[in-house]
Amino acid sequence: MNDMAAHGAVHDAHPPGFAHQFEDVQQQRDAGRLGMWVFLATEILFFGGMFTSYTIYRSLHLSAFITGSHLLVVKFGAINTAVLICSSLTMALAIRSAQTGKSKNTIIFWLILTMILGATFVGLKLRFEWYRDYIEQIVPGINFVPHASWGADAGQVEMFMCFYFFMTGLHALHMVIGLGILSVLVWMTAKGRFSPEYNAPLEISGLYWHFVDIVWIFLFPLLYLIGGRYPGS
Amino acid sequence: MSTAIAPPHDVPAEPRVNYLNASYGIKSWLLTVDHKRIGILYLISITFMFMIGGFAASLMRIHLLEPQGALVQPETYNRLFSIHGIVMVFFFLVPSIPATLGNFLIPIMIGARDVAFPKLNLMSWYIFITGSCFVLYAILSGGVDTGWTFYAPYSSTFAHTSVIAAALGIFIAGFSSILTGLNFVVTIHKMRAPGMTWFRLPLFIWSMYATSIIFILGTPVIAITLFLLGLERILHVGIFDPAIGGDPLLFQHLFWFYSHPAVYIMILPGMGVVSELIAAFSRKRIFGYAFVAFSSMAIAVISFLVWGHHMFVTGQSVYAGLIFSVLSFLVAIPSAVKVFNWTATLYKGSISYQAPMLYALGFIGLFTMGGLTGLFLASLAEDVHLNGTYFIVAHFHYVMVGGAVMAYLGGIHYWWPKITGRMYPDVWARIAATIVFVGFNLTFFPQFVLGYLGMPRRYAVYPAEFQVLNVMSSAGASILAIGYAIPLIYLIWSLKYGPIAGPNPWGAKGLEWTIPSPPPTENFEVMPIVTEEAYNYHE
Numbered sequence: 037m038n039d040m041a042a043h044g045a046v047h048d049a050h051p052p053g054f055a056h057q058f059e060d061v062q063q064q065r066d067a068g069r070l071g072m073w074v075f076l077a078t079e080i081l082f083f084g085g086m087f088t089s090y091t092i093y094r095s096l097h098l099s100a101f102i103t104g105s106h107l108l109v110v111k112f113g114a115i116n117t118a119v120l121i122c123s124s125l126t127m128a129l130a131i132r133s134a135q136t137g138k139s140k141n142t143i144i145f146w147l148i149l150t151m152i153l154g155a156t157f158v159g160l161k162l163r164f165e166w167y168r169d170y171i172e173q174i175v176p177g178i179n180f181v182p183h184a185s186w187g188a189d190a191g192q193v194e195m196f197m198c199f200y201f202f203m204t205g206l207h208a209l210h211m212v213i214g215l216g217i218l219s220v221l222v223w224m225t226a227k228g229r230f231s232p233e234y235n236a237p238l239e240i241s242g243l244y245w246h247f248v249d250i251v252w253i254f255l256f257p258l259l260y261l262i263g264g265r266y267p268g269s
Numbered sequence: 270m271s272t273a274i275a276p277p278h279d280v281p282a283e284p285r286v287n288y289l290n291a292s293y294g295i296k297s298w299l300l301t302v303d304h305k306r307i308g309i310l311y312l313i314s315i316t317f318m319f320m321i322g323g324f325a326a327s328l329m330r331i332h333l334l335e336p337q338g339a340l341v342q343p344e345t346y347n348r349l350f351s352i353h354g355i356v357m358v359f360f361f362l363v364p365s366i367p368a369t370l371g372n373f374l375i376p377i378m379i380g381a382r383d384v385a386f387p388k389l390n391l392m393s394w395y396i397f398i399t400g401s402c403f404v405l406y407a408i409l410s411g412g413v414d415t416g417w418t419f420y421a422p423y424s425s426t427f428a429h430t431s432v433i434a435a436a437l438g439i440f441i442a443g444f445s446s447i448l449t450g451l452n453f454v455v456t457i458h459k460m461r462a463p464g465m466t467w468f469r470l471p472l473f474i475w476s477m478y479a480t481s482i483i484f485i486l487g488t489p490v491i492a493i494t495l496f497l498l499g500l501e502r503i504l505h506v507g508i509f510d511p512a513i514g515g516d517p518l519l520f521q522h523l524f525w526f527y528s529h530p531a532v533y534i535m536i537l538p539g540m541g542v543v544s545e546l547i548a549a550f551s552r553k554r555i556f557g558y559a560f561v562a563f564s565s566m567a568i569a570v571i572s573f574l575v576w577g578h579h580m581f582v583t584g585q586s587v588y589a590g591l592i593f594s595v596l597s598f599l600v601a602i603p604s605a606v607k608v609f610n611w612t613a614t615l616y617k618g619s620i621s622y623q624a625p626m627l628y629a630l631g632f633i634g635l636f637t638m639g640g641l642t643g644l645f646l647a648s649l650a651e652d653v654h655l656n657g658t659y660f661i662v663a664h665f666h667y668v669m670v671g672g673a674v675m676a677y678l679g680g681i682h683y684w685w686p687k688i689t690g691r692m693y694p695d696v697w698a699r700i701a702a703t704i705v706f707v708g709f710n711l712t713f714f715p716q717f718v719l720g721y722l723g724m725p726r727r728y729a730v731y732p733a734e735f736q737v738l739n740v741m742s743s744a745g746a747s748i749l750a751i752g753y754a755i756p757l758i759y760l761i762w763s764l765k766y767g768p769i770a771g772p773n774p775w776g777a778k779g780l781e782w783t784i785p786s787p788p789p790t791e792n793f794e795v796m797p798i799v800t801e802e803a804y805n806y807h808e
Contacts, residue, residue, distance in 0.1 A: 078489045085497075093515075
């Protein structure tokens with residue numbers, strides 16, 4: 037690997053995160069940023085398959101989907117929406133702190149706060165929604181007992197719950213991956229990797245985190261708020 | 270510019286550090302982040318997968334020698350065509366040119382040290398291998414009998430075979446495609462050498478760019494579709510199951526939303542290779558460079574709008590059918606632009622018939638036949654007669670094997686001296702190319718006739734009057750197998766005994782021919798500055 041050593045010698049002015057295949061830090065930052073945007077395009081299509089299926093079935097079986105939606109706990113869905121929006125703010129503040137050259141501790145503070153909010157989201161979801169759904173016997177394939185009042189809609193209500201669990205499950209998986217990324221960022225910050233000149237990992241992880249938030253912004257109304265929950269309003 | 274194309278045999282073999290001898294040992298390969306070595310890892314892996322898929326095909330062709338079936342039970346036959354399709358589509362054709370030649374050549378052709386994300390590139394290979402292992406497990410644990418299309422509800426509810434393992438394998442391998450596409454797009458956007466403008470890029474790069482777009486936007490949809498299918502099968506919940514209001518047609522829509530563009534994943538790289546070969550062996554700039562470049566992008570865009578032509582007879586609305594039919598005809602335009610431009614390039618060129626050029630010329634003829642028969646299938650009324658027959662089998666094999674595999678072999682032969690630093694015996698290569706062409710036509714042309722006469726695909730038995738054509742097809746398949754075996758032998762032989770190739774054995778243009786063969790690990794000792802257009806053979 038003597039070529040790498042040679043490049044290292046040429047580029048020894050570069051910060052620690054610099055990779056040998058690039059000409060300069062700017063090129064590396066641009067590549068990382070574009071890479072993440074391309075990845076998010078993939079993610080949009082990934083969720084898109086589910087959103088499309090959801091939309092088709094909702095138009096075919098609207099009344100069953102409304103019945104299903106009313107089984108969900110809007111309160112925790114709404115609280116979680118607020119939690120996630122706040123976590124996007126703290127993530128943005130973490131990146132801003134790195135770009136303006138604030139101390140390591142400031143960056144770590146905002147990152148940890150983001151992680152706490154993210155973990156709150158997942159925790160609330162597990163304890164007050166999925167666990168409750170299991171008790172209420174509305175988890176398809178695992179514990180599902182149709183209510184007598186659903187009548188002929190029972191099969192489609194189950195299908196709605198399938199979509200609910202697939203979509204929120206996939207979203208929660210992305211949240212957990214995001215928490216993993218954030219812990220790596222905390223470690224990197226503690227090591228002093230980031231500076232106003234080099235903070236690309238923070239920036240592109242932030243893109244990912246905001247994307248996961250935006251997915252939830254679409255999931256919340258589509259799953260929780262269809263069919264007018266409050267008669268007369 | 271010298272016009273001598275014969276490989277120079279008098280190049281002194283001076284010891285030199287290159288990417289092959291820079292380090293030794295299995296670990297230096299399995300942990301490499303060098304795009305060239307990763308390309309070779311893919312080359313070995315997909316050759317192995319090709320043999321598995323080819324073995325399944327051979328057994329099928331032997332079986333079909335007799336109307337009642339000569340070899341296996343019908344249940345086994347179902348597994349054979351499923352495994353053949355799954356392995357060949359997802360584990361050979363989709364990664365074939367992009368993952369091998371694309372990985373090896375893209376950074377060199379644009380004047381970069383490596384792809385944008387070398388570690389991600391290695392990770393893609395490991396993901397591919399993981400996916401392959403699941404599919405191999407599916408084969409060994411009883412096989413799959415759903416066909417490569419996994420149509421629900423058969424695959425989700427009724428099939429008692431290793432559907433989950435196979436679907437999971439494809440799901441996993443899909444991420445390898447996505448990450449490879451991502452890497453290529455970023456590399457082509459951000460890593461080009463100074464002076465390498467978009468319209469100085471070799472057409473191979475344009476086609477890889479178009480392919481990468483489909484990787485990125487198509488593959489996640491098949492991933493989520495197979496994910497839903499797997500959940501339906503494991504948890505016995507309904508998404509596609511009509512018994513609880515699910516719609517099996519939704520599965521088909523989602524499946525073909527990826528799998529039709531996937532057809533262009535397989536052919537676009539081949540078109541890119543052929544553009545390079547035609548230019549190099551007729552010593553001319555590609556006629557209508559910009560048209561050929563943009564036709565790749567047009568094919569990528571239109572490919573996302575035509576999936577419904579796989580579903581003309583499934584009961585989708587007739588108006589949807591009309592629109593899908595019109596859009597499918599549109600694909601013929603950019604495809605024809607390419608064929609006409611290649612032909613126009615040949616006009617008054619100084620053509621030489623080296624082995625890679627034979628493959629390229631074979632590609633043009635066979636792809637044209639495959640493309641034109643596609644128009645039969647894109648017309649609504651005609652498709653009712655031909656749908657589900659051997660006509661379709663012949664059509665897509667003309668595109669996938671006559672097109673994609675011919676181009677792949679042509680590309681391997683063209684860049685082999687660059688990859689290995691050695692020449693192969695040219696006579697044998699020409700003989701093999703001819704055998705492949707003859708064997709291919711004998712295998713698949715009778716299938717057009719069989720399909721037109723009404724022989725359905727995927728059946729283990731057939732009426733006795735179809736036997737002559739089936740025997741012809743099987744005979745062709747054995748010739749084709751010989752045609753594929755010969756290059757395998759002499760290419761391996763050339764690694765040790767082939768004459769030293771030198772940096773530019775073909776006298777071709779392009780950055781990859783300006784550096785030594787095999788290239789050094791860092792590709793360019795001095796980073797290149799590009800001052801001329803691609804294929805500048807007229808200077």
